[in-house]
Amino acid sequence: MTEKKLPAGLHRETLAVRTALPPSQWGENSEALFLTSGFVQPDAETMAHRFAHPQEGYTYGRTSNPTVTSFEQRLAALEGTEAAIGTATGMAAILLLGMGVLRAGDHVVCSRSVFGSTLNLFAKEFGKFGVESTFVSQTDLAEWKAALRPNTRLLFAETPTNPLTEVCDIRALADVAHGAGAVLAVDNCFCSPALQRPSELGADFVIHSGTKYLDGQGRVMAGALCGPSKWIADVFAPIVRTAGMTLSPFNAWVVLKGLETLGIRMQAQSANALAIARFLQAHPAVQRVYYPGLASHPQHELALRQQSGLGGAVVSFDVKGGDPQTLRRNAFTVIDSSEVMSIATNLGDTKSIITHPATTSHGRLTEEQRQAAGIGQGLIRLAVGLEHVDDIQADLQRGLSKL
Numbered sequence: 169m170t171e172k173k174l175p176a177g178l179h180r181e182t183l184a185v186r187t188a189l190p191p192s193q194w195g196e197n198s199e200a201l202f203l204t205s206g207f208v209q210p211d212a213e214t215m216a217h218r219f220a221h222p223q224e225g226y227t228y229g230r231t232s233n234p235t236v237t238s239f240e241q242r243l244a245a246l247e248g249t250e251a252a253i254g255t256a257t258g259m260a261a262i263l264l265l266g267m268g269v270l271r272a273g274d275h276v277v278c279s280r281s282v283f284g285s286t287l288n289l290f291a292k293e294f295g296k297f298g299v300e301s302t303f304v305s306q307t308d309l310a311e312w313k314a315a316l317r318p319n320t321r322l323l324f325a326e327t328p329t330n331p332l333t334e335v336c337d338i339r340a341l342a343d344v345a346h347g348a349g350a351v352l353a354v355d356n357c358f359c360s361p362a363l364q365r366p367s368e369l370g371a372d373f374v375i376h377s378g379t380k381y382l383d384g385q386g387r388v389m390a391g392a393l394c395g396p397s398k399w400i401a402d403v404f405a406p407i408v409r410t411a412g413m414t415l416s417p418f419n420a421w422v423v424l425k426g427l428e429t430l431g432i433r434m435q436a437q438s439a440n441a442l443a444i445a446r447f448l449q450a451h452p453a454v455q456r457v458y459y460p461g462l463a464s465h466p467q468h469e470l471a472l473r474q475q476s477g478l479g480g481a482v483v484s485f486d487v488k489g490g491d492p493q494t495l496r497r498n499a500f501t502v503i504d505s506s507e508v509m510s511i512a513t514n515l516g517d518t519k520s521i522i523t524h525p526a527t528t529s530h531g532r533l534t535e536e537q538r539q540a541a542g543i544g545q546g547l548i549r550l551a552v553g554l555e556h557v558d559d560i561q562a563d564l565q566r567g568l569s570k571l
């Protein structure tokens with residue numbers, strides 16, 4: 169399963185468009201979608217060989233598929249890792265990471281601010297299999313160090329976080345992990361490789377929800393785990409083959425094509441997000457804005473250094489209000505007054521999305537837990553899309569002007 173022959177030293181923009189398997193005998197210019205569950209073998213000897221050496225040929229769709237391979241090669245080229253493996257969803261990629269890296273009796277240190285399902289996966293599901301997890305502050309390195317144990321095997325982080333856009337120092341965490349004989353995995357969903365490449369900062373594994381910016385148009389579910397070839401081929405591919413969290417070829421094809429425009433989308437959506445963040449920061453009805461691209465953000469310098477100088481496309485803000493009921497009413501007024509943005513919980517779409525974390529993604533927490541997490545009733549999260557920035561701004565102003 170070789171790559172298309174390309175000259176060495178190409179830029180990332182070129183790799184995003186060109187990295188794939190070679191075309192079929194028909195010479196298609198857009199990569200083919202191979203919708204097939206099985207692959208016909210030329211003879212029994214070849215079939216036997218391919219079953220023993222799955223990297224050398226296609227046999228069955230749960231094991232591998234050429235469209236999925238093209239996606240994996242293209243994503244690895246963008247992340248700057250030796251290899252990548254596709255999974256059905258982003259959560260399946262984190263499950264795969266845990267299944268490959270952890271054994272009963274191992275310990276995990278994880279940021280408290282990671283995606284809610286990730287928290288559950290570590291605390292509840294892996295807990296059933298004798299893996300213990302400690303959850304620590306996203307930004308306080310001393311807490312990460314203090315949580316280390318002799319059996320700590322994995323450090324897991326996500327940056328910037330959802331919805332408060334807290335940024336952790338990937339290079340510093342990699343040093344902590346390696347000093348303790350552990351590995352560092354980073355969920356790179358919010359920035360995508362267009363803005364941030366954790367492996368260049370020392371992370372051992374990079375996780376993706378392909379559902380978000382990699383697809384970029386809100387169409388399909390997908391995930392991926394990026395890392396060294398040896399790990400992917402010897403540890404993770406056999407688990408996918410056995411456990412079946414395989415990425416569908418159709419979804420792989422959609423995300424493969426999404427990667428071609430990832431760079432320009434992330435730039436354009438980050439520029440829109442910065443303009444919206446500045447608008448909100450200056451608005452009298454807004455209490456506080458959370459956006460790494462603003463100089464007022466506590467990790468602004470680190471974010472710019474780590475994220476190719478851009479803040480990403482997620483902006484959160486607190487409306488003013490006072491008591492929790494008023495805050496919620498004000499937040500709902502802003503959300504319900506929008507006529508352009510979608511009221512939804514997804515992100516990473518070309519369509520701007522507006523959501524109320526306290527009653528959705530963080531709705532199952534107690535009021536106490538929510539306060540500890542900094543998720544107030546007045547908090548609104550925007551996943552800024554590709555509409556004209558003036559239209560997004562006007563959409564927000566419709567509600568903000570009523571407060």
Ligand SMILES: *Cc1c(COP(=O)(O)O)cnc(C)c1O
Nearest residue numbers: 257258259283355357377379390
């Ligand atoms: C959405 C998301 C995931 C999970 O991805 P799915 O494709 O929905 O399984 C993981 N991490 C982050 C940061 C996410 O936003």
